[in-house]
Amino acid sequence: MDLEKNKKSRLWYVEYWVDYMKRTDSKEWSRQQNIIINSSIQNTRQFKFSPEFYLKTKKEDYKNKRK
Secondary structure (H helix, E strand, O other): OOHHHHHHHHHHHHHHHHHHHHHOOHHHHHHHHHHHHHHHHHHHHHOOOOHHHHHHHHHHHHHHHHO
16 A cells, blocks of 8 residues: 555544544443453453563564564
């Protein structure tokens, strides 16, 4: 994907969500965010990684991407 298409796609996405937030009731928006956050927390708890292991993995991933 070229840079201009990527930029347009990102802008469209941001505008879409701004519009969505404006037209969605605050209580509904909060309920949806609560679902997302809780599911992320539950998912994280399924993995028994120590903070040190996680950071080491991220560091190695970053190094590999730079190559």
